[in-house]
Amino acid sequence: MPDEATRPTGTHARSDAPAESTQATPPTGAHHSGTLPHRGLRFLLARRPVLIRLAAWSVLETGQTFLVGYGLARALDAGFLVGRSAVGLGWLGLAGIGVVVGAFGTGRVYRGVADLVEPLRDRLVERVVVRGVREGNGGALSGLTQQVELARDTFAGLVMVSRSFLFTAVGALAGLCSLDPLLLLVVAPPLLAGVSLFAATLRPLARRQETFLLADEALADGLGTVCPGLRDITAAGAEEQVAADTARLVDTEFRAARSLARWGVLRVAALAIGGQVPIVLLLATAPWLLGHGVTPGGLVGALAYVTQSLLPALQNLVHGLGTSGSRLTVVLRRLTPTSTAPPPMPTSPAAPVPHLTTPPALTLTSVTFAYGTGGDPVLRDLTLALPRGAHLAVVGPSGIGKSTLTALAAGLLPPGHGTIRMYGRPVSETLAQRVLIPQEAYVFSGTLAENLGHLRPEPVPEAELLAAAEAVGLTALLKSLGGPGAPVDPSALSAGERQLIALTRAYLSHAPLALLDEATCHLDPEAEERAERAFAARERPGGALVVVAHRISSARRAGRVLVMDGRETALGTHDDLLRRSPLYRDLVGSWSSEPALALGDTDRVDAVAGSGLAGDGRHVVAHRPVGQVQVPGDLRDGSPFGSQG
Secondary structure (H helix, E strand, O other): OOOOOEOOOOOOOOOOOOOEEEOOOOOOOHHHOOOHHHHHHHHHHOOHHHHHHHHHHHHHHHHHHHHHHHHHHHHHHOOHHHOOHHHHHHHHHHHHHHHHHHHHHHHHHHHHHHHHHHHHHHHHHHHHHHHHHHOOOHHHHHOOOOHHHHHHHHHHHHHHHHHHHHHHHHHHHHHHHHHOHHHHHHHHHHHHHHHHHHHHHHHHHHHHHHHHHHHHHHHHHHHHHHHHHHHHHHHOOOHHHHHHHHHHHHHHHHHHHHHHHHHHHHHHHHHHHHHHHHHHHHHHOHHHHHHOOOOHHHHHHHHHHHHHHHHHHHHHHHHHHHHHHHHHHHHHHHHOOOOOOOOOOOOOOOOOHHHOOOOOOEEEEEEEEOOOOOOOOOEEEEEEEEOOOOEEEEEOOOOOOHHHHHHHHOOOOOOOEEEEEEOOEEHHHOHHHEEEEOOOOOOOOEEHHHHHOOOOOOOOOHHHHHHHHHHHOOHHHHHHHOOOOOEEOHHHOOHHHHHHHHHHHHHHOOOOEEEEEOOOOOOOHHHHHHHHHHHHOOOOOOOEEEEEOOOHHHHHHOOEEEEEEOOEEEEEOHHHHHHHOHHHHHHHHHHHHOOOOOOOOOOOOOOOOOOOOOOOOOOOOEEOOOOOEOOHHHOOOOOOOOOOO
16 A cells, blocks of 8 residues: 555545445355356256146147148138139138137147246245345335236246247248248248347347336436435535436436337348248249249148238247347346355455555545535545555544545445546446445344344354354344344444444455444444454455544554545554654544543443433434435434434
């Protein structure tokens, strides 16, 4: 790490407590492995008996298609055109029987489709419930009534149209060949060309459909945030910035819609080539076909095959697979995300940036940030590099922007200028590699084990829970509550106890970068030291620790200290900063001279504060997306938002 953080920061006073969150998603088992097509193939192969029954009943549909054209051709050639009406009516009757038998087979096909679709629905429901309950993912639970049913219905439709096209095409092509191979030579090439063109557009169409849906959701989400906050936007003077951001969302959706429409033209072209061109070719080549042995009945039968069987089946395939298939792909990716652990990163000792062979854990380059276009920058042109394995303490006067810095580093706030990278990639792409613990800890009603494993997609083994509790200093509280399976009442916990639970939860996450934003302010010095040392010693490949400190002991333990002082910043070791930073000397002096309170806490906080004691105001906790507050039943005193100054 360099010895100085280059460039000054701003002076705007703002102290936010960003949300405790992580998106680290370690492997959860074999059922999550592989890409979506591979998982889909495994799902189908595991249900081979159902597929065989579907194919068997679909053979009747092939016979129906075959008889529609062949029966009509024979009714003309062997019946009506030679004056044998009874024979003609007999062939038409046989074709009608084929339709009835085909309808019977189609009815049995629906039962087979249900046997194929319902297990998919059950699996999706299980995934949604697991994600919603174990991860506290409210968005996942909202998909239970809409997205799962959409996936179920769309998958059933795709099975029906794909199966129908396959067996209809087989029946029609077999009928054309039986009437005269010349008819097959006229119809088959454009049909194959149209199907091939459609198949080639499937993947690009799916990608553009997903891009459009994501852009549409982003615009809806943006408007849902902007519209309720118009007064605040006006008060903060942020109209131009918000308008520009909204315009970018609109432009993004417009470009996605245009791209989707352009590829949609190819889908129409595929339908025209495969379904309309054969009709034109049959009519255009009719004299030549009749002159080379094709009978009038055969020509009429070929037209019946194309217009009554192939064209409708191709239309259903193109519209069903082209639109619903893309939608199904998007929904399945939402409901069954592929979970991957953070990529392994070799640990590197703290060293100057030029000597690093791998990207730093965290890099801020010329970062400037202000709340609203008219406000003074909280951070101005800040450049900072945090090597892997580093331990950084951030200190400074209250409201100087320390919490804003951690929110930017965590990706919760976008910088107005500059770049933020985590492990060499933009922070927006690496959210799974950081965990942020705010000052006001989030604890929800449930068991202690569920609270501690909240950032893990699967239940944490009890041995691992106990080891983490011992490392962070939660063991005494864990025993007093009754063990990992004991229920937790957030209103019965002190602020310090809630912080210990949140710290242990973050310790158990797989994120290598930990950001503690005064996350130990309600602990006594000994408990704070134990927790910070546990995080500093975590065995995480490429791990690093950032602590917004409120005690001199935290700064002493850190390898480097960042002093934030309005238009000046300084970065160095504790001893180095004592020599060259007047503000740091003042902070150290004020920390060291504070009188002890009755409980012996030199920092004027009570580690087990109650609702009426210092340090434990009415807590409203932001969790995950900023602004999503803890439910009233999980707050200390049920006070409305805004009670705390």
